[in-house]
Amino acid sequence: MSIRRGRNMLLSPGPTNIPERVLRAMQRAAIELHSDELVGLARSCLDDLKPIFRITEGETFIYAANGHGAWESALSNSLSPGDRVLVFETGVFGEAWAGMGQSLGLVPEFIPGDWRHGIDPQAVEDRLRADKNHDFKAILMVQTDTASGITSDVAAVSEAIQSTGHPALFMVDAVASLAATDLRMDEWKIDVAVGASQKALMSPPGLAFVAASQRAMEHSDKATLPRHYWDWRRRLDPEAYMWFCGTAPEHLLFALREAIDMIQEEGLENIFRRHQRLADAVRAGINVWAEAGAMELNALVPREQSNSVSAILVDERYGAPNVRDYCEKHLNTSLGGGLGRLSGKAFRIGHMGDINEHIVLGALGSVELGLEMCGIPHGKGSVTAAIATLAASADRAEPPLAAD
Numbered sequence: 001m002s003i004r005r006g007r008n009m010l011l012s013p014g015p016t017n018i019p020e021r022v023l024r025a026m027q028r029a030a031i032e033l034h035s036d037e038l039v040g041l042a043r044s045c046l047d048d049l050k051p052i053f054r055i056t057e058g059e060t061f062i063y064a065a066n067g068h069g070a071w072e073s074a075l076s077n078s079l080s081p082g083d084r085v086l087v088f089e090t091g092v093f094g095e096a097w098a099g100m101g102q103s104l105g106l107v108p109e110f111i112p113g114d115w116r117h118g119i120d121p122q123a124v125e126d127r128l129r130a131d132k133n134h135d136f137k138a139i140l141m142v143q144t145d146t147a148s149g150i151t152s153d154v155a156a157v158s159e160a161i162q163s164t165g166h167p168a169l170f171m172v173d174a175v176a177s178l179a180a181t182d183l184r185m186d187e188w189k190i191d192v193a194v195g196a197s198q199k200a201l202m203s204p205p206g207l208a209f210v211a212a213s214q215r216a217m218e219h220s221d222k223a224t225l226p227r228h229y230w231d232w233r234r235r236l237d238p239e240a241y242m243w244f245c246g247t248a249p250e251h252l253l254f255a256l257r258e259a260i261d262m263i264q265e266e267g268l269e270n271i272f273r274r275h276q277r278l279a280d281a282v283r284a285g286i287n288v289w290a291e292a293g294a295m296e297l298n299a300l301v302p303r304e305q306s307n308s309v310s311a312i313l314v315d316e317r318y319g320a321p322n323v324r325d326y327c328e329k330h331l332n333t334s335l336g337g338g339l340g341r342l343s344g345k346a347f348r349i350g351h352m353g354d355i356n357e358h359i360v361l362g363a364l365g366s367v368e369l370g371l372e373m374c375g376i377p378h379g380k381g382s383v384t385a386a387i388a389t390l391a392a393s394a395d396r397a398e399p400p401l402a403a404d
């Protein structure tokens, strides 16, 4: 067995780096299920998720589950067997969510995409205008598709929906974007949004989050898809035991509370700016590698390039998986691989959650060494380019005091 010194640099786009504070918050004994402490902690997490989703009137739910659980909660609470749903392809996850809908008895219509562009709001508008009988009961979009590194414009899709007056519920998968990229449920008239703990929420995998608008809550009274564990109404019971449909995932809640504290201390706007700045630096580095013509950023439109994750397409002659393997085995640096139709053709750098400048610079340095060692042609100097980008956007240090 080879010994790998130093810290592992976890650059997969989920699970992400868990801050020491969050890890330490879990290092304690379990507490009594009905204690004021646990009930208060759970209530505070449910309440404090609302400003993260930017929802005021609706409800939030926390499940002992992953993102797939949040998807099932969203669909099963608000829809009925045979309901048609409109879904858009920007990578792996729209199709997977639609596939789940199909298993549950929904009828998805899938608008294909090329994985290199975000959702076209005009296509949304055109399809909804053509749906004169309002057969679609929900519109499902993924804000950031983690496979393609594409972030679609939720506000623009929302505007397109509003312009048609179509009454379908608007559902957004924010698993890879919540607390990294702006999401405004109230303002953008989102009915249901879903998230998970292991991405920009900086927590261990195992918690799923759902936020539902009042309109979605009203729909849930009529929706007839079978549900029990996921049932929103059951979880609004005054008895705290029911908020989790059973025993609360205590240690994950301890972790989440600490992570939410960190989010509150930094402030959402600052968090978005940090993600933008660091993602710009990563992209500056990738663009340097691209100069040799053997690789490029998958997302073609700059404003759609995700601030959470970058997918890098590599000329198939050179084998993207080699870079990932080399970085994992020799540099203690964990990257994401290509998913779905990018399998074997791309590697991914996650840059969301608890990340900073030195992580980004280290990531670029490691990957550039990996490219060198794997013999993949690349422009050199990604770290230098990233430093230039960071320096241009950072606050200037105070000039040194003049010696007297």
Ligand SMILES: Cc1ncc(COP(=O)(O)O)c(C=O)c1O
Binding pocket: 014, 066, 067, 068, 069, 093, 142, 144, 145, 146, 147, 173, 174, 175, 176, 196
């Ligand atoms: C955008 C998006 N949606 C949904 C999921 C599914 O989440 P999970 O793997 O936690 O079930 C993922 C996972 O990476 C994701 O990136």
